[in-house]
Amino acid sequence: GENVEQHPSTLSVQEGDSAVIKCTYSDSASNYFPWYKQELGKRPQLIIDIRSNVGEKKDQRIAVTLNKTAKHFSLHITETQPEDSAVYFCAASTDSWGKLQFGAGTQVVVTP
Amino acid sequence: DAGVIQSPRHEVTEMGQEVTLRCKPISGHDYLFWYRQTMMRGLELLIYFNNNVPIDDSGMPEDRFSAKMPNASFSTLKIQPSEPRDSAVYFCASSRTEKYEQYFGPGTRLTVT
Numbered sequence: 001g002e003n004v005e006q007h008p009s010t011l012s013v014q015e016g017d018s019a020v021i022k023c024t025y026s027d028s029a030s031n032y033f034p035w036y037k038q039e040l041g042k043r044p045q046l047i048i049d050i051r052s053n054v055g056e057k058k059d060q061r062i063a064v065t066l067n068k069t070a071k072h073f074s075l076h077i078t079e080t081q082p083e084d085s086a087v088y089f090c091a092a093s094t095d096s097w098g099k100l101q102f103g104a105g106t107q108v109v110v111t112p
Numbered sequence: 113d114a115g116v117i118q119s120p121r122h123e124v125t126e127m128g129q130e131v132t133l134r135c136k137p138i139s140g141h142d143y144l145f146w147y148r149q150t151m152m153r154g155l156e157l158l159i160y161f162n163n164n165v166p167i168d169d170s171g172m173p174e175d176r177f178s179a180k181m182p183n184a185s186f187s188t189l190k191i192q193p194s195e196p197r198d199s200a201v202y203f204c205a206s207s208r209t210e211k212y213e214q215y216f217g218p219g220t221r222l223t224v225t
Contacts, residue, residue: 102154
């Protein structure tokens with residue numbers, strides 16, 4: 001089955017700097033790659049996603065890039081703010097609206 | 113829309129007891145997912161349903177776990193008998209065909225002593 005690895009496990013950045021989280025996947029049939037943000041004690045919420053026919057997608061300060069050949073995708077957060085502090089999960093799916101395989105998560109801490 | 117509803121929000125039980133977690137998906141959603149989240153194992157998919165039919169239960173840890181979806185608006189996850197290692201936050205999520213986002217419920221924090 002699909003295996004998703006996520007790095008780093010923790011990331012500390014100064015407010016205003018950029019943060020990058022990277023994920024690799026094993027199943028070349030995967031075609032959908034969402035990113036979820038989970039604040040402490042809250043539920044995971046989708047922040048951005050990308051499908052395999054697109055190489056990059058941007059939404060305000062966040063962007064996701066996908067390299068299908070290398071089977072990896074990344075989340076980029078620019079101009080980080082304290083409210084960006086959370087755990088971020090990447091995921092991959094071979095059937096879009098079905099089963100997601102999540103990465104282990106990245107704890108992002110933005111210090112003022 | 114009320115979002116995905118889960119109950120109870122917190123459950124504390126003793127080892128050996130039966131535990132039932134409940135979920136009401138968003139109206140109109142035809143996919144329902146049960147996840148377990150722990151520090152050690154992260155976010156794991158236990159089982160998911162499409163149109164009330166279980167599609168993949170390969171993540172269910174063992175026979176002590178069972179899940180049902182008797183209708184489009186209700187699902188249960190049952191653990192019998194419960195063990196301390198079952199302590200975790202259990203999330204229910206729902207989505208609908210052709211819409212990719214999975215909407216998570218608030219979760220049930222289960223503690224088995």
